[in-house]
Amino acid sequence: MADKLRIALAQLNPTVGALSKNVEKGKAAIDEAVAAGANILMFPELFPTGYFPEDLLFKPQFVKKAMEAAKDLAAHGRDKDISLLIPSIWVDNFQLYNAVLLAEDGNIIDWRAKHDLPNDDVFYEKRYFTPGNLPGPFNIQNVRIGVPICEDIWRKDVVECLAETGAELLLCPNGSPYWRNKHDLRMNVVVERVVESGLPLLYLNQIGGQDELVFDGASFGINADRSLAFIGKSFEEELIIIDWHRGDEGWVCDTDKAEPLASTDGATWRACVLGLRDYLHKNHFQKVVLGLSGGIDSAVVAAIAVDAVGAENVHCIMLPYKYTSEDSLKDAKDCAEMLGVRYDVVAIGDAVEAANDALAPLFEGLKPGLAEENLQSRMRGTYLMGVSNKLGSMLITTGNKSEMAVGYATIYGDMNGGFNPIKDLYKMQVYHLADWRNHNMPKNCLGPEGRVIPQNIIDKAPSAELRPDQKDQDSLPPYPVLDAILEGFVEGEKSFDEIVGEGHDPEVVAKVQKLLYIAEYKRRQAAPGPKLTQKAFGLGRKYPITNGFRDEGN
Numbered sequence: 192m193a194d195k196l197r198i199a200l201a202q203l204n205p206t207v208g209a210l211s212k213n214v215e216k217g218k219a220a221i222d223e224a225v226a227a228g229a230n231i232l233m234f235p236e237l238f239p240t241g242y243f244p245e246d247l248l249f250k251p252q253f254v255k256k257a258m259e260a261a262k263d264l265a266a267h268g269r270d271k272d273i274s275l276l277i278p279s280i281w282v283d284n285f286q287l288y289n290a291v292l293l294a295e296d297g298n299i300i301d302w303r304a305k306h307d308l309p310n311d312d313v314f315y316e317k318r319y320f321t322p323g324n325l326p327g328p329f330n331i332q333n334v335r336i337g338v339p340i341c342e343d344i345w346r347k348d349v350v351e352c353l354a355e356t357g358a359e360l361l362l363c364p365n366g367s368p369y370w371r372n373k374h375d376l377r378m379n380v381v382v383e384r385v386v387e388s389g390l391p392l393l394y395l396n397q398i399g400g401q402d403e404l405v406f407d408g409a410s411f412g413i414n415a416d417r418s419l420a421f422i423g424k425s426f427e428e429e430l431i432i433i434d435w436h437r438g439d440e441g442w443v444c445d446t447d448k449a450e451p452l453a454s455t456d457g458a459t460w461r462a463c464v465l466g467l468r469d470y471l472h473k474n475h476f477q478k479v480v481l482g483l484s485g486g487i488d489s490a491v492v493a494a495i496a497v498d499a500v501g502a503e504n505v506h507c508i509m510l511p512y513k514y515t516s517e518d519s520l521k522d523a524k525d526c527a528e529m530l531g532v533r534y535d536v537v538a539i540g541d542a543v544e545a546a547n548d549a550l551a552p553l554f555e556g557l558k559p560g561l562a563e564e565n566l567q568s569r570m571r572g573t574y575l576m577g578v579s580n581k582l583g584s585m586l587i588t589t590g591n592k593s594e595m596a597v598g599y600a601t602i603y604g605d606m607n608g609g610f611n612p613i614k615d616l617y618k619m620q621v622y623h624l625a626d627w628r629n630h631n632m633p634k635n636c637l638g639p640e641g642r643v644i645p646q647n648i649i650d651k652a653p654s655a656e657l658r659p660d661q662k663d664q665d666s667l668p669p670y671p672v673l674d675a676i677l678e679g680f681v682e683g684e685k686s687f688d689e690i691v692g693e694g695h696d697p698e699v700v701a702k703v704q705k706l707l708y709i710a711e712y713k714r715r716q717a718a719p720g721p722k723l724t725q726k727a728f729g730l731g732r733k734y735p736i737t738n739g740f741r742d743e744g745n
């Protein structure tokens with residue numbers, strides 16, 4: 192019976208659906224693990240397909256090829272002295288499972304299926320998979336190793352069963368998307384399972400962006416005595432190699448590895464950066480274009496873009512109209528210079544006047560208002576999409592969570608764009624992160640150190656500049672109040688009475704609730720953006736567009 196184990200954890204960044212590319216990445220990890228003398232190598236959840244393949248799983252051809260990909264990866268272990276744990280889809284007796292395969296010497300010799308299928312928030316696993324039976328441990332190199340798959344550790348039953356059936360060590364592959372401070376939650380869950388079972392647990396997560404999800408890595412292990420065994424890098428690929436020995440009280444970690452965890456602000460920023468970078472690169476774009484208005488939102492989006500793909504791949508365009516202030520022109524230019532990006536100025540006046548003239552006969556007798564204001568935004572959106580088409584850069588859009596919540600953005604105007612890096616940041620968080628980035632240089636970011644956003648952009652009152660002297664606060668409550676009410680409704684699903692009970696004006700609360708509900712149609716047509724909170728608009732929050740419900744209190 193082995194008394195020592197060298198375990199390799201492949202904290203990798205797969206691309207959903209890119210079966211051959213993922214398998215090649217996996218084979219390189221096998222070679223590296225073998226060279227490092229590892230006895231066991233484990234991959235993250237559903238590695239050959241990437242997490243999560245969604246309705247690709249309804250395509251028999253995809254399922255067939257995904258199983259072939261898993262077998263191909265397993266075959267790479269032939270004539271190599273290493274046991275592979277490959278989490279993959281698996282079909283058995285006409286049922287589809289979210290499984291983990293044990294492969295030795297090129298052959299799949301055993302497998303287990305995920306028992307607890309997550310079906311809340313952004314997960315829809317019951318739509319696709321049959322739940323596995325409660326599993327027993329694998330016998331790997333004469334050590335009994337339990338492999339609960341991701342959600343299997345978020346409830347008690349699977350680990351309890353593994354412990355009762357003789358597991359000595361737990362290895363858990365995950366596809367666990369980031370949200371703010373989720374790492375603490377994962378640690379708590381793992382410690383609970385360790386305390387209940389008395390077994391050490393190694394937690395492996397993937398990294399990378401997949402549409403609206405970002406995976407943050409930071410894989411870790413907890414010893415049986417609840418102490419932290421090791422922690423890997425955040426938001427970076429890494430082959431983590433950890434030595435274990437069998438002591439009198441069971442398996443103990445011998446490797447001293449404690450990568451620093453990103454701070455809450457640092458992790459939020461890096462999730463936006465990685466989410467954007469992977470969305471672009473995995474969809475074969477190198478460059479982005481955006482409208483830089485001299486306001487806070489586009490300045491922060493430009494800084495995130497530069498950190499994601501480098502200044503040489505970010506094109507900022509100021510599109511002034513007669514309401515654009517001198518301050519905005521200066522602030523936009525200063526910001527572009529600080530970031531080192533290409534900056535152009537393209538006036539929209541002639542086009543806006545031409546459109547107004549063309550529509551004038553239809554609008555005769557009507558007062559100018561919202562239609563004329565939104566036309567400016569739409570003209571900018573049209574110009575920017577023209578640049579995107581011609582120069583091959585993706586247009587990125589800049590609406591923050593407060594604006595997306597209340598519909599304070601012009602549909603088919605400034606909402607144009609393929610991806611929105613700040614979609615899940617409330618306005619006050621956008622300000623906070625602008626200041627944070629001016630004072631911090633996050634890891635793996637390609638932008639300059641030091642100030643990247645002019646102080647005047649942070650200090651001045653926000654304005655859409657669609658009419659003379661317009662300020663956001665003419666139409667909306669002050670952002671600290673708006674954000675607090677929205678957090679109540681969106682993150683907390685609180686009642687009208689609860690929010691009013693927190694000291695907010697009932698009329699304002701009612702207005703925000705109404706705006707929130709009637710803007711659902713805009714959100715359905717909005718670009719995706721990285722999920723940073725437990726309740727992000729998009730994948731995990733499903734509200735009807737046609738919705739007659741209003742909570743008016745008791």
Ligand SMILES: Nc1ncnc2c1ncn2[C@@H]1O[C@H](COP(=O)(O)OP(=O)(O)OC[C@H]2O[C@@H]([n+]3cccc(C(=O)O)c3)[C@H](O)[C@@H]2O)[C@@H](O)[C@H]1O
Pocket residue numbers: 561564565568594598599600601602605654655657663666712736
């Ligand atoms: N349920 C529904 N399903 C489908 N379509 C629906 C709809 N309800 C309205 N609509 C349509 O949507 C249109 C109204 O939407 P839209 O044209 O966007 O216009 P709207 O939401 O009325 O106005 C945009 C607001 O955003 C502000 N804004 C604009 C640009 C930038 C910023 C900023 O600070 O970032 C702020 C602007 O000052 C204004 O208050 C209507 O003409 C109506 O036809």
Ligand SMILES: Nc1ncnc2c1ncn2[C@@H]1O[C@H](COP(=O)(O)OP(=O)(O)OP(=O)(O)O)[C@@H](O)[C@H]1O
Pocket residue numbers: 481482483484485486487488489490508509510511512515571589590591594605653654655656
């Ligand atoms: N003059 C402009 N030049 C270029 N882009 C603009 C201009 N005005 C608005 N935009 C684009 O439209 C988006 C919405 O901008 P707007 O100024 O209306 O409100 P905002 O949400 O406060 O954004 P920001 O803080 O970036 O100004 C901007 O982020 C920017 O991408």
Ligand SMILES: NC(=O)CC[C@H](N)C(=O)O
Pocket residue numbers: 236309314340341342343345365366367368
């Ligand atoms: N893929 C999964 O099973 C993930 C579920 C788990 N609750 C998590 O967020 O980490």
